[in-house]
Amino acid sequence: MSPMTSALPAQGKAPVRAVTVVSLIAATTAVLSWIPTWEAEFALGTIYVFVVTSFAASGVFLLADRSTGRTGWAMIVAAFCYEASWWWTWPPEWEIGPAPLISFLFGYWWFAIGGLALLRYPEPVLSRRYERAYFVYFAIWIVGVKLFIAAVSKPEWAGWNEHAWWLTIAPNRALFDATAAVFKIGVIVLALLLILLLLLKIRRSRGLERADSLPASAAGIAIGFLGSFYIAAQLFHLSKPVTDALRTITALTALIAPIAFVISLTQRRLARSSVADLVVRLADCTSLKDVQSALREVLGDPTMLLAVPASPAHYVTCEGYPLTGEELARWRVPVPAGNGGTVALLLVDPALRRRADLVRSAAVAAGLVLENGLLRDDLAAQLAQVQASRRRIAEAGLAERRRIERNLHDGAQQLLLRVMSSLSLAKHRAQRGRDPSDAIETAGNDLDEALAELRKLARGIHPAVLGEMGLQPALEGVADRLTIPVTVDVTAGRLPDAVEETLYFVICEALTNVIRHADADSAEVRVTQGDGTVVALVTDDGHGGAGFEGGSGLAGLRDRVETLRGDLAIATGGDGTTITVRIPCG
Amino acid sequence: MRVALTDDTVLFREGLAALLRELGIEVTHQAGNERELLEGIADDPPDVVIMDIRLSAHGAEGLHAAESIRRRHPRVGVLLLSAYAETAYALRLLENGAAGVGYLVKDRVGRVEVLEDALRRVADGQTAIDPEIVQRLMDRPSRQRPLDLLSGQERNVLQHMAEGRSNNGVAEAMFLSQKTVEKHILSIFKKLGLEQQGQDNRRVLAVLHWLQG
Structure with a gap:
């Protein structure tokens, strides 16, 4: 069949020639193989020809799309196995040579291969280990047990011409009857398991993936269900009309599989055309966030992010937040600009790589609108804000380093120098036989003070107790050292390091502000957690008037909180101020 | 040792x-x-x-x-x-x-x-x-100050107690008789509303917790 694949057009256009050729072969062989039966079973024969032809035709359709190519092959092979499974309808004079044995051994393969195609669709491979194990058992069952049955039977026992080729080694009628029944029970169990696997697959898939695979899974469930009914009817020797009716219905059900594939392929084409709608929708967008939600909807990925460059190599979310490592690990699709550069990035669920064409088209559409004037202004405003905030953070870092340097210089360093001079004095006195203990005493006192200074400084940079025991004890330690009573109540549990450190720093600075500017009698710190957000409140009973302007440093604190996608709000009045910090976590 | x-x-x-x-x-x-x-x-x-x-x-x-x-x-x-x-x-x-x-x-x-x-x-x-920890806790500002009810000597006794000294140890450190120390301690517990602890060792934790508020 390889010449046919090479005849397939590379792009999504229907491979008319290949479909015609393969379908004709399938239809012709099917019509010919039914020759002896046409008169007796015209309706069933028509269905049979339809099934074989549509299996083969849908297989070739699927071959045209690279991502569904293997499913296509499976459907073509299933078409011919299905054909072989009906040779038992032949008259005895046709049942000669290897044909009966082939039909006997491969008759059930259409069910296994078709089931495999339906279960893995639209992926080219089975995604779960237990699914692969299932098909290994399936194959072992339908090959192994059938070979065994052929070895212990004669062809006529299985309803074939006694002169057909057979595998007879040790014929045993009782054993044959028993194994044949066991085989059928096994197939029923396997069919029910297939239904279970398909239900599990439906349950775990979501978004576009689910829309893609649902028709195929539904078809598989229907076929598995009716197929097991039919085999059960044979097993219990139900009356001929019932068995015949079930046989016809099962044959009809098999038709659902190719129909499901055609539905799914059509849906994919429709999704591609929804990119056209996207362009129309995007034209109405007035902010980057609107663009992001339009893209999320079209791609069926509610977590997709539109990332914009804060500097050439550094991207942030369209709301100006830094990206987490996990977000950066997603599939990055550049949004092309008119000049060939990249205007933004789409961070997309890697599962959507299968729909690369759709995602790329959406990215191009987004690129077109991002270049439009209004959004360019929004983009520029966002970036200005991000850059200002980054500058403030950098400046705050620099100011902090200067403060530490000044503290070291004015505090510990001066004290240590005085210790040195006291010790020189002591040495001088000792060398001259005079009592040095006074000078040593002074040196000891200065050292005490220097160590206390260093401790204070180190604790201000990063208190060890915070990492080890959490916010409550660390903040208690801060409260112990303040000049007004401060109640600390942390009900939140342990939080990620970055969140704890930011909260600690922001609360310390807020308390310092209270002491310096608020003229308060007392203050209260509360940290609570709920709905994936941690909320910290710093309340005082001072004269109010705190704001982001001036030297309060609150703007710097807000910047720090915003790097964790949180926000900081001030509520202030004549009877005090409350600073509220919210940071999402978990 | x-x-x-x-x-x-x-x-x-x-x-x-x-x-x-x-x-x-x-x-x-x-x-x-x-x-x-x-x-x-x-x-x-x-x-x-x-x-x-x-x-x-x-x-x-x-x-x-x-x-x-x-x-x-x-x-x-x-x-x-x-x-x-x-x-x-x-x-x-x-x-x-x-x-x-x-x-x-x-x-x-x-x-x-x-x-x-x-x-x-x-x-x-x-x-x-460590005396520094106890000192800081004693100096800690609080809304109500029952500590203000203590006399100067009682505050010293409390400090020694919080550092972990037994009655005997407090007496030695302050050059007081053991009887006097016991009297002070009784008065301190009453003023602070603390339950009298029989064992010296458990007393330390109770006092520190009380000081922390």
């Missing part, structure tokens, strides 16, 4: 060992971490283990190590040294039993009499809490 030292910085350990020897205290073992120490003292336990609360670049492993030493060698006292005076560390240490444990800021190596006193108390099965 026999002492084992654990500190991950050799410089400080050697300096402390020299100082202790000078004071006539025998240094039986020196170790850089908990495992080395436990192996070292397994067959020859000292009277007291002096240990840095921080035995690596991060974490307060000393607190954990103190628990395992107390479990394996209940008669060995544990004196934790820390670069920081953290109330939380002291409370955590005391919560697992206050008998024979102590918590001092490392700077106290410059105050030989404080260090010696703490070592002696820990070896005796008493408690030793």
